[in-house]
Amino acid sequence: MIEQIAQSLGKYMDVLAARQELIASNIANIDTPGYRTMDLDFQQEFQGLLDGEGLPGIPLEVGGLRINNDGNDVNMDRELRLLAENSIRFSAVSSMAQQQIALIKSAIDNLQG
């Protein structure tokens, strides 16, 4: 059971990392004419990973954002919000994973003692 939890945590981190990459490229292309904001369907990607499908995730164009005169629709506030959210999620999940590892370690220690 512990192994399963650890695996799910790892997959969650994979999706977060993939999303972080898209956020980074949105921010890098904040002034590129014609560039459209990319993101992934978080729930679908995570479910796909849990069901055993592999990465990479499918990036999708985000609709409904205001398009500037140069055809670019990157919204800096949206990206910075997602950036913050993503790294908080990652930090939460990584400390959960750390706890799982500590649990396994303590089980091993008890066996020895």
Next chain:
Amino acid sequence: MSLFTSLSVSASGMSAERTRAQLLVENIANAETTRTPEGGPYRRKDVVFQSDNVGSPFAGILADQMNSGSVGVTVSDVVVDQGEPDKRYLPGHPDAGPDGYVAFPHLNPAEEMVDLMGASNGYQANVAAMTSIKEMLQQSITLLK
């Protein structure tokens, strides 16, 4: 598809914004320049940004292909303004023509300043992204301890 690729993406954004800021500063510095090696007044320069695949330096071609979603940015071209220079009537000026008019660069320092603020904000956003990616990588490393 890894956090290290994201670092390259943010780095490409930082370098593109820095190039843009450099040209804007050059434009501001030369707002009143009437002599250049090419002859005539200084001409305004501007960057053209283009999306670009930036794989991590260690990634192979296959990995680059799979990274189709995340793209960095590159300065694909530097455009030199070919418009007519501004003419000002200054008969005493050493570069004045026979009619007494001097050709000055056709650029507005206020516009350059506003663009410079945009470049600086873009740079900051890229730095924020890179900082947060670095934190994520660091957290993954602590899992090993």
